[in-house]
Amino acid sequence: MKRVLTICLLLICLSANAYKDRDLLQKAAGQEKLGSMLVTDQKWVRYPNYSDRDNWDQFFGENKTYLIEQGEKYLNYEWKVVKATDYLEYTRSGDRSIMERIYNGNLNAVSSLFIAEMAEGKGRFMDQLTNGIFQACEMTSWSISAHLALQRVRGSFPNLNDHVIDLVSGDVGATFSWIYYFLNKEFDKINPLISERLHYEIENRILTPYLNETRFWWMATNATSESAFVNNWNPWCNANVIQCFLLVEKDKDRLLKGVYKSMVSVDKFINYNHDDGACEEGPSYWGHAAGKMYDYLQILYDATNGGISIFSDPMIRNMGEYIARSYIGNGWVVNFADASAKSSLDYRLIYRYGNMVKSTEMEQFASYLKKEKPEKISTSRDTYRLLADLSSDKEIDKFSPVHIATPFTWYPDTEFCYMSEGKLFFAAKGGYNDESHNHNDTGTFSLYAGNEPVFIDVGVGTYTRQTFSSERYTIWTMQSDYHNIPRINGFSQNFGKKYKAKDLKADKNNKTFVLDVSQSYPAEAGINKWIRSYKLSKNSLVIEDNYDIMNARTANQLNFMTSGKVDASQPGIVKITIKNKTYQLIYDKNIFDPVSENIKLDDIRLSGVWGDEIVRISLNAKKINNRGIYKIFIKA
Structure with a gap:
């Protein structure tokens, strides 16, 4: 079906993945x-x-x-x-x-x-x-x-x-x-x-x-x-x-x-x-x-x-509590697609919503945000919220300022997985490549240590006509190669609702998230399976890729995005330094050659979050194989 174009804040597209006649x-x-x-x-x-x-x-x-x-x-x-x-x-x-x-x-x-x-x-x-x-x-x-x-x-x-x-x-x-x-x-x-x-x-x-x-x-x-x-x-x-x-x-x-x-x-x-x-x-x-x-x-x-x-409907409450679960700390939030990793959350709105759905989690989270960064009442053009903010501002103070990173949150329908262990916070997604404000990002992840981003989802630049046109996926931020996912047999992920994750498993006890991303790539890539698994522990994240490709012709590439300073001079280890703390991406030096690419950010919507530049780390496979297992260790 031909893509419907609209010059709006979104892409108009069709999807049968979610709709349910609740009314x-x-x-x-x-x-x-x-x-x-x-x-x-x-x-x-x-x-x-x-x-x-x-x-x-x-x-x-x-x-x-x-x-x-x-x-x-x-x-x-x-x-x-x-x-x-x-x-x-x-x-x-x-x-x-x-x-x-x-x-x-x-x-x-x-x-x-x-x-x-x-x-x-x-x-x-x-x-x-x-x-x-x-x-x-x-x-x-x-x-x-x-x-x-x-x-x-x-x-x-x-x-x-x-x-x-x-x-x-x-x-x-x-x-x-x-x-x-x-x-x-x-x-x-x-x-x-x-x-x-x-x-x-x-x-x-x-x-x-x-x-x-x-x-x-x-x-x-x-x-x-x-x-x-x-x-x-x-x-x-x-x-x-x-x-x-x-x-x-x-x-x-x-x-x-x-x-x-x-x-x-x-x-x-x-x-x-x-x-x-x-x-x-x-x-x-x-x-x-x-x-x-x-x-x-x-x-x-x-x-x-x-x-x-x-x-009182559980779904309405779930829709509210999502915002508390998606907060990491220091203003950072779990972001996918066009969402920004830095977001100023409206704690007065969160409180009112939580109060109506009887969510202590939301009420305490609102109090926490207010204590963390109190905001003046906005005089922007949303008069309803302005008046409601004035009505509810003092009520928030009745609640204890609490936000605890939930050890494990799994959204089985939307296919988001959040895990925390020690100072590490991990988020990954399955989904499909035709979601609202979509990026081609099935299987991508983010990792935070001590409430600071180590591996990131870049987000999106300033909206232009190109952002919501047939040229959308010519923009680098929309492409899978600039997310924390592989380029397989020379192919990036495709746009469309048929390009999706399958066989997802989220294990609360073992802190693992597993999915097969093979269907997110075009058929020409010849991927029988590409099973990516994430396992989080107190001081590390282990990533394993188990793959099977028909007639592999191009070496695979594993991509990782970071805003830190990168040093790949030592074989087998890429060092990433963020605010005087160094993290290690450990790989098999016999299997991969590392390449780092500095990407200058001249768009204020991106530089305002990440600074003047970010880095893409690419682990390029030395050999072309039809089958194999890659294992990457990230140590904090």
Whole structure:
């Protein structure tokens, strides 16, 4: 089947590997039952009215001064115009940042001015906030250039007659809905046309397209067990849309229709995910995958007075606890595919999620993160989370700050395996090469010692048009040769759902993980089997490759990625030094010749994690054999 191209934050693809018809939300309430539960007239909102200054002062507490100061930075802000050529640049060069940088600057200004006005309540920020809203309402589209492929005419230039809902237009719609809810009467004191215009734009850019359209891929309208791909866009967009309906929509029939449609859509996301709860997009995306699903479920819970709740379902809890299990320490997380190895986790979100699923592990982990690195309340354009963060910040302190590396975690559906022993933490994956934000990385691993990375998953550079096009796998970070896996008989792994691991075994007692990666390579490689096994002990990791190849023609190559300083001068040992500590990769000098390749990192998304360069260590087999066993020892 021909690859479907989209110029978005993801690859649109088909996969039958995960989808299960759970339909948890629809089973909790059909449309008629929802109608009897749904709280109307915005009475579900638990925050005080704008004019209730005493309660707002109590709500903001010690954050009040800080949030007002953030708004004051924009009192003289010059609102930027996103030019036509800024949109066109994405089509011309693939650069999306030019348009986004200007647009995001304006949106952050709006959000900061809004929350500052809510904190101070004196009208000082209203004129400048009105300027920002007016400027946004005058824009042809609220979507970013990289996502305008959702338009019927595709491309990256906005079409006045085709409003599409993407991540950013949804964020704007939700934020503007909160602004409308709290401040419409204040705007009316200035000029009633301001509120009228704001309501009109939310209606025409979000509510009406959502009710009328089924074509946006993230809605997963026709997703079935035979044909489904649903990732973080689904809960992210739906969480935004349900806020717009619940805060702005006055017609009860349209409100009911919109909310129920969102329930059906979010069910598709839950159906697509595995029972084990792991996020195949990685911890960097958890906050906008499972985390946004939580936001959606919490809003629905509040809007039905707790009538619709699936928080007790074990899968929902598993999806939350995944983020605690994937944390290594010192800001490092288990990363695969496009996820980054460094991630700032939202401990307030983690706490709220954990509280609703009754997970002490998540609540204590949130407290641990807060103690490790307390963060100021963000004034970014996610107003729902901003208000929720302010509500929950103090509650976190009730819990002991605890995070213990679980000795063994196995996600049998997603095929992730985590093991820890002594100061070592190991993570590896099976899976298949068509996962969300996929890299060709079946069988790869990462190893940390004392919470410092020794062997790494590089991650991905700054997103461009190429990242989500047919050229994706020409980018080196996507290729299996730049992961900790072998190049076999001259072949790298291929992209596609049929390229997958098989015969996986994860043994908790022996701390081993075994899989056959032969099917991850093209048939031309002639691989009958390539069984890779990992065994973790207190001070070492043993890697064994047992292989059988038909008509081997090219010597095999074992690849290892590291950010440390590499010394391969001593035969049989590669020394890797990281922060004055040296680790050894021990190999049979009669079987392999080592080669190290320094890779300069000129992309800030990579260099910000790993520094100016990383190193690929390649063990090149001296002989071409059809069968054999390789054994590698890593000592810490």
